Amino acid sequence: MTTARIAVLPGDGIGQEVTAQAVRVLETVGRSAGLKFEFEHALIGGAAIDATGAPLPPQTLALCRQSHAILFGAVGGPKWDHLPQEQKAERGLLVLRKDLDLFANLRPARTFPMLVDASPLKRSVVEGTDIVVIRELTGGLYYGEPRGVEQFADGSARAINTMAYTSREIERVARVGFEVARKRRRRLASVDKANVLVVSQLWRDVVTRVGRDYPDVTLEHVLVDNCSMALVQRPTQFDTIVTENTFGDILSDEAAILAGSMGMLPSASLGGRVGLYEPVHGTAPDIAGQGIANPIAAVLSAAMLMRYSLNMGREADRVDAAVSRVLTQGHRTRDIAGAGGKSVGTREMGDLIVGELERGA
Ligand code: IPM
Numbered sequence: 188m189t190t191a192r193i194a195v196l197p198g199d200g201i202g203q204e205v206t207a208q209a210v211r212v213l214e215t216v217g218r219s220a221g222l223k224f225e226f227e228h229a230l231i232g233g234a235a236i237d238a239t240g241a242p243l244p245p246q247t248l249a250l251c252r253q254s255h256a257i258l259f260g261a262v263g264g265p266k267w268d269h270l271p272q273e274q275k276a277e278r279g280l281l282v283l284r285k286d287l288d289l290f291a292n293l294r295p296a297r298t299f300p301m302l303v304d305a306s307p308l309k310r311s312v313v314e315g316t317d318i319v320v321i322r323e324l325t326g327g328l329y330y331g332e333p334r335g336v337e338q339f340a341d342g343s344a345r346a347i348n349t350m351a352y353t354s355r356e357i358e359r360v361a362r363v364g365f366e367v368a369r370k371r372r373r374r375l376a377s378v379d380k381a382n383v384l385v386v387s388q389l390w391r392d393v394v395t396r397v398g399r400d401y402p403d404v405t406l407e408h409v410l411v412d413n414c415s416m417a418l419v420q421r422p423t424q425f426d427t428i429v430t431e432n433t434f435g436d437i438l439s440d441e442a443a444i445l446a447g448s449m450g451m452l453p454s455a456s457l458g459g460r461v462g463l464y465e466p467v468h469g470t471a472p473d474i475a476g477q478g479i480a481n482p483i484a485a486v487l488s489a490a491m492l493m494r495y496s497l498n499m500g501r502e503a504d505r506v507d508a509a510v511s512r513v514l515t516q517g518h519r520t521r522d523i524a525g526a527g528g529k530s531v532g533t534r535e536m537g538d539l540i541v542g543e544l545e546r547g548a
């Protein structure tokens with residue numbers, strides 16, 4: 188029997204609760220597919236700061252490097268917000284992404300037909316939405332140099348972040364964009380701010396050049412402000428989106444609302460040898476520890492892990508289908524139940540999905 192070594196990094200807040208359900212789902216699928224999963228848990232984020240003083244302890248990084256894939260929860264919370272930028276809980280994730288060269292972050296946002304009414308947007312707007320946001324993840328404004336804060340003698344200060352890209356960095360993520368679009372509806376929107384930023388002008392030029400290798404994909408360039416408006420006005424016009432790190436961070440949260448809830452959105456971070464899979468939502472300190480968080484984003488991230496890191500597309504499809512069946516049966520966690528609707532907890536939602544997988548095996 189083959190063994191897949193998975194580094195499990197639950198992190199903070201609801202990351203702990205939802206990741207546990209994703210692990211159960213992988214175990215269940217593994218049993219019927221004849222694959223043995225070896226899960227090794229490690230600390231990251233605030234939990235790691237509390238235990239070791241650092242958001243990404245060396246043991247965690249070493250474990251990640253040796254694994255076949257990483258199942259990640261979420262990091263951060265009010266407890267660690269006062270720390271300097273370089274020591275914050277979030278830094279653990281940012282360093283991990285960079286170290287593993289995970290430059291392409293795939294964030295699919297699809298409106299489930301049975302959840303159309305869970306979105307605060309009108310049915311006529313969101314129905315049929317099916318988008319993949321590809322966010323560049325190891326460059327741009329998040330990582331550009333110089334960065335830092337200068338303190339002046341008069342007590343004032345100046346802070347700097349830099350948005351920078353090399354043409355190589357743009358080209359490699361653009362290629363992922365075209366490849367993904369090619370397997371979908373063959374439309375790629377490259378999102379930038381080329382009317383203002385030189386880095387966006389380079390982005391636009393490189394994406395256009397790369398596009399010549401993909402004559403079967405229709406490429407359009409969209410300004411980020413316009414894209415953000417169009418996403419809530421007519422989301423169905425988009426298929427695949429490729430964009431800068433910060434723009435992708437912002438647009439993917441917006442896209443989450445189209446899918447009904449942040450609790451529904453999985454993601455895959457790819458590029459290097461080891462892929463990282465995490466729900467798009469954060470640690471949700473307001474509901475952490477109550478057992479009511481929606482585990483579906485984490486479960487769908489586990490499905491992406493099988494699809495992209497383990498070449499188990501059929502098993503990934505089975506997980507996606509089990510989630511859809513549970514939703515069709517009317518089961519809802521609180522975030523998607525609607526006002527006054529009946530809801531199940533994190534663990535029960537996990538039970539329901541596992542149950543469906545066992546029945547469908
Ligand atoms: C995300 C999150 C992270 C980011 C934070 C937790 C560092 O918002 O994955 O979208 O900004 O990339």
Ligand code: MG
Pocket residue numbers: 436437440
């Ligand atoms: Mg974000």
